[in-house]
Amino acid sequence: MTALRYDVNLSILFTELPLLQRPAAAAACGFDAVEMWWPFDGPVPADSELDALAGALDDAGVSLVGLNFDAGHMPSGDRGLLSSRSTSRRFRDNIDVTVGFAERMGCRVLNALYGNTSDDTEHDLALENLALAVTAARPIGATVVIEALNSHENTRYPLTSSKAALEVVDQVPGTAFLADFYHLARMGEDLPALIASSAGRFGHVQIADVPGRGQPGTGELDYAELLTLLAASPYDGPVGLEYKPVGPSADSFGWLEDMP
Template structure:
């Protein structure tokens, strides 16, 4: 099994960023892809005006691509923030204001996955209180996701790049998802398995795959080190993706890597053009 045996979605918040946001869906389509995903693109506005939302919706529709994943409001990303939902005060309020807006937008495009980044630990705040706040807000998000037939994704990040982010292992992220499911009874909170972040933490990736593939709602990849395209680093990504399939994961693979020095359209030479466009 090789790279061509999987379905992919392109993250437009890290690839094609040399282009304006509204031009990126068409650029992904021109590169041969049928699906895209996004971080919340309005970092200063959890509740943007409808014309902005509608313009992005039309850009996705006009490009003929499918939106397969959307991050909920996460603060300044890229930037110093790693989510807002566990951050006391204004940031968690901004997250709550965003939840229904983001769910409505995602639902209007048939998107069935919302990613909720947990947020950094805050100096002077009680971690237990942050976790309680996070559970309340994640339950709110899970209910909104359920309303549009979506899963809610919980992601582990890597400690070197996100030293104040508390979820740095597959186990910690899955445990949070379990708590959300216990509170809501919906069962739609799932693990986002980002192989780049886990590898940066030194995780045994084959063991993570074998243990948590059944709990996984989405997978993202980048090579290590450097967060570049497959083949630019040392991760045996083709083998790891084959192992995921063998373990039962049949979802898309999110391409969340840096394109390098050239245009993003030149960053996909590792993947045959015929393998890029599956829209199912």
């Protein structure tokens, strides 16, 4: 069994601070790796915005291990751009920017949220856009991952189980499954069984406790067991902390002392 490596999602942790101050805050808490959702307002930010974020990451000495493609305006309920005719162009405009920034920062996991069901949803279009993302990501050695979300909070998102997400992965070579234990547990999945059957297909893992999405130890999941199983599995990537901290972010990491 190997020790797991943990990273902090700066889009949900350290939000007490402006984005460009969060990498240093994560480093001050002992982390050397971070991930984030698409952090810009549109698909093609100005070079100065990209430079500022790269500088903040470099100055803090943290590596970027996961990055979302543009997923729309998530505070308003958007959950991706892949599957809709009305948003497909925005996704395609974002591909080269995301891959270019990932190459610059050494990031090798790129998350493409599928998109909410709408009047113009087309599954074949989603697969086509995923294939375009894979083609762009392959030369830098990056993997495009597909995520299932829970339907309690994401009522129009169609991929709500590991089975549904893995079916998409099966249709697009070069993709992998983003196993978000919080979303999967909210949908009643047997996480130990999933780790046993499918950890070799995980492209990334994210965690939070259930039902409140707080840090492990604030809810129902036995993370000591789950992470021990994960550490003994074929999965060898980082574990993203993607939770809403109960209290200040910097005070929310004590549970890690008892984890593999």
